[in-house]
């Protein structure tokens with residue numbers, strides 16, 4: 158469930174297809190995931206999960222997998 | 234020719250349901266900015282560092298006089314963990330932020346060759362790192378607002394310089410540099426970033442100025458009067474409100490035509 162919600166944000170923010178290979182979603186490696194997109198991603202995740210992320214969480218969020226783990230800590 | 238109707242200026246200043254963080258708002262210019270924003274219906278987040286009960290008292294005044302919601306966040310803005318906690322507290326209580334006023338600042342004059350490292354660091358920490366910390370902590374919350382506005386309080390000294398104020402002047406010039414860059418970075422998220430450069434304003438900050446210097450300063454003001462905190466606060470209201478929806482990356486002097 159969390160994974161689906163996180164992926165929905167990735168799809169919206171990066172404008173990628175819904176069948177994108179999630180294992181390829183890495184910061185600064187995926188063509189759509191640069192630093193500007195990263196801040197948009199963070200804003201999108203914060204809105205979706207109605208939370209505020211810590212600076213460490215933002216800086217550590219370097220892959221889709223880590224993003225899911227991070228957001229699992231923000232579900233009520 | 235048809236006459237285009239213009240909204241009443243009062244409506245454009247209306248801040249009902251919006252939320253503003255004003256750092257260093259226990260007294261002086263910061264409190265006055267908080268008061269003027271609250272007078273337009275804005276909910277307020279107050280902050281100060283040395284006197285918790287002064288902030289609580291200020292909050293009570295705003296609640297009673299204007300019926301707005303007030304959150305008190307006690308702490309030093311030069312500490313990033315404090316500003317991060319502030320952002321969480323604001324999110325928890327209000328779920329939104331529309332205006333951030335970086336007002337907290339200190340003045341600690343000293344001639345070159347006579348300033349300690351502690352003096353230099355403290356001024357730069359509070360006056361420069363403070364606004365950067367809050368902009369980092371609050372910008373994403375501001376991005377959710379339909380009209381986010383950041384107002385950084387600089388100083389005429391940051392633009393013109395003054396004897397004995399190398400560090401203060403450097404810190405306030407840095408505030409202007411940070412304003413210019415943040416304005417460019419945040420414009421895409423519809424956040425306006427502007428600065429106010431006050432001249433000589435009657436607050437505790439200038440109470441230690443010796444009488445002869447005080448007179449010298451007054452003589453240098455073309456409008457022949459000292460500025461009041463309210464003069465700065467009304468400019469902050471302009472920048473906080475929809476009156477300035479297309480204004481960003483600007484520095485507005487509020488100095489009565491002071492020459493330094």
Ligand SMILES: NC(=O)c1ccc[n+]([C@@H]2O[C@H](COP(=O)([O-])OP(=O)(O)OC[C@H]3O[C@@H](n4cnc5c(N)ncnc54)[C@H](OP(=O)(O)O)[C@@H]3O)[C@@H](O)[C@H]2O)c1
Nearest residue numbers: 257259261262281282283284309310337338388434436438
């Ligand atoms: N007055 C002038 O002539 C003048 C001219 C140009 C620019 N300015 C600028 O305007 C701003 C306000 O000045 P003012 O005259 O109102 O000063 P003030 O009367 O001395 O008030 C300073 C405010 O900042 C707070 N503060 C100081 N250090 C802080 C910190 N580390 N963290 C959080 N809050 C802190 C103080 O809180 P506490 O009450 O807890 O100490 C107080 O609320 C400053 O940035 C100043 O540089 C003033």
